[in-house]
Amino acid sequence: MDENLIFDLTRQALWIALRMAAPLLGVALVVGVIIGLLQALTSVQEMTLTFVPKVGLMLAVFWVSMSFMTAMLTGFFTDQVLPGIAGS
Template sequence: MTEAIFFDTLRQALWVAVAISAPLLFVALVVGVVIGLFQALTSVQEMTLTFVPKVGAMIGVFWVSMTFMSGMLVSFFTDSIVPLIAGY
């Protein structure tokens, strides 16, 4: 395996990691901003008010996008990693 193949595979793996984590991070960001605005407007400073809805929203998004995430990982593995292991 040459350095070019190694770095190309690493670049693809990082891109897959970014694409898989993007929906969860985006929802956490949006819910965090909305709850932060709500807390600033109402002067309610409760720690569970930020944590519980954010975790609930992330679990929901994870459940909805699980097929996308697993499909992307399987595709990356079968298209990139298996041929490298098999030596194609």
């Protein structure tokens, strides 16, 4: 493995990590903004009010997108990493 291949694999791995984290982070952002607006409108400042729905929805999105994430990771390793290690 030469230096360019390592840099290319690292770049691709970071891109895949970003694509895998995007649904979870997007849900956390949207739910956080909605709950924050509701707290500002009602003047209720309870910490668990933001934490529980955010974690619950993130777990639901993670459960739904597990097959997508698994397919992306296995594709990356079988198409990019393993041939790079084998030297082909």
